[in-house]
Amino acid sequence: MNHQDTPQKEPAEHLRFWAYLRMLEQVTDADEPGMVSDVLTDSDPTMAQSAVLRHLDRRAHELHPQPVYEPWAEMMTRATIRYPFLTQRLREWSLFRAVMLGQPWHPDALLESSNWLQLKTAEASAAAALEILADNGRTKRIRNTARTTIQHHGSP
Structure with missing residues (x-):
């Protein structure tokens, strides 16, 4: 053997x-x-x-x-x-929660967050966050994912 x-x-x-x-x-x-x-x-x-x-x-x-x-x-x-x-x-889950539930959150917090959170948020359909990530997401993948999500869910 x-x-x-x-x-x-x-x-x-x-x-x-x-x-x-x-x-x-x-x-x-x-x-x-x-x-x-x-x-x-x-x-x-x-x-x-x-x-x-x-x-x-x-x-x-x-x-x-x-x-x-x-x-x-x-x-x-x-x-x-x-x-x-x-x-x-x-902390990032709490920010994701705030974005998704329409609670107060600050755009800088999202832009300073990890690629994980930015991508997770870009795949969701929270209009204000999608616009921010489509324009200013950390990576090309995040920006493109946000733009695609906007297209699939209609313009915010």
Whole structure:
């Protein structure tokens, strides 16, 4: 039997990543901050933050249109406060929420945000944000996506 015939073992951090995602999908609201904090203590900080990021994106996507989003985001910000990338993602979800729900927001905040948020917003149909991103988005892809979204949803 040669090396190609032997089954490859899944690396331990991959197994933990998928286990964390399963646990986070099933966690109760009350236990969520504690579980997020526990995951972030993993010996592989990059993997742990990646698992928490996936969880935050999934939950924020579900919750952002609802009033429960704000207390949830505050709770998750406290749980991730030592992880700048994760807290930044939560701030960007809050900005996305404000744009999509027609709440007050500042154009500079959108223009200073990450490519991730600009592209996510450009794919949505919030008229004021689309105009800003069509003209001033950070990348050509973001500008083109915003223009395409405007065309598909009618001129704002």
